[in-house]
Amino acid sequence: MTAPEQRVPKQDRSRITRERLLGASIDLLATQGWAATTVGAVAAAAGVSRGAAQHHFPTREDLITAALGHMIEQRISDVRRGGLDLPEPGPERTVAVVGFIVQHYTSDLFKAALHVWTAAASDPALRDRVLPLENHMSREVLAIAAAALGRDAGDVRVRRGLQTTLDLARGLGLADVLSDDSERRDKIVRFWAQTLDGVLVETPEWSTGDVANASF
Template identity: 40%
Template sequence: MPTTTTRVPQEERTRVMRSRLLDATVECLVERGFAGTSTTLVSERAGVSRGAQLHHFPTKNDLVVAAVEHLTEKRGAELAEAAAALPDGPRHTRAVLAMLADHFTGAVFAAALELWVAARTDESLLAAVEPLEQRIGREIHRITVDLLGVDESLPGNRELVQATLDLVRGLGLASTITDDSRRRAAILDRWSEVLEHALHHPDDTDGDQS
């Protein structure tokens, strides 16, 4: 009985090839840093011919700028998936912090960090990185507000959310140097208590009011 070969449309082949190249770029950024990432290395890892890679991304910056947007989409999808799996109940706030900490200590954030550092001294890369980072920053802030049920119209609540994000981002940066998971867990345990109290008992004071 004759077999039928299904022909994959050119547009789909191109999409798959680009995705492989961008995923390989992210992997190289995590493993080798920006300086150690080359277009040759990326094409080899992606299993894409050098000519095809150069056709889509003629220079390293073209490739990395596309990877920035790819990273932004991956980070947004990663957060949305993690948020959907969070438990309800008394440990919810701690679970939200754990989700954020996992994001800021994960491979996708590590790749983004490499781009931040490189963009500091590369104007064309900075022009691509800055607006995308602002976009993902706004999205992370929105997700955090939603998950914690924060009313940002109340004084101080927006600053609490921002302090939380600054905290977990800082812990993520520290984790790139050494494994500080035990210290990080203790800090998040304590911050979840502070956050719970501040959000749910905003009118508490240390002294009596008469």
């Protein structure tokens, strides 16, 4: 009756259980795929009873969309709080920003999301839940990148250049699930950063200040 978890307030215990389930969902998705990521399997991986898991998340779709949403929010707020630790404005900064985006799309979060997107391709109800998360994430990544490059995301060429970067990063992330092609990927990142610089040079600068560690 005096087990340590009983001294934690009920509300906190509930939050901890929830976060454990969300983290275990992403891990399981990224490593085992959609079919293996059931509420039961996630509960077992998180060391939570199946009943408690189902209390928080009645269906697998509830659990998985909550997990994706939570991880995306966490990632974005980490970047917004901590900044990107970028080099001085110039070609190397563009390489770093493109590298940040590509890293984002080759992370475990992306691998988890890929399994969900692929499942959603043949499941319209799931697609309706996943699409707003993906749109939100893309908008945020694009805004972060524009600010880091000191460019106005409202400018059509800036937006197009950064959208292309996101699409490219998504494609590089997809290639990465089949084989470790990080060497080739680094070359594409440098090539694209150089090309993007050529595109952005014709666009208005948004801020000439150092935005490397600014809050976005």
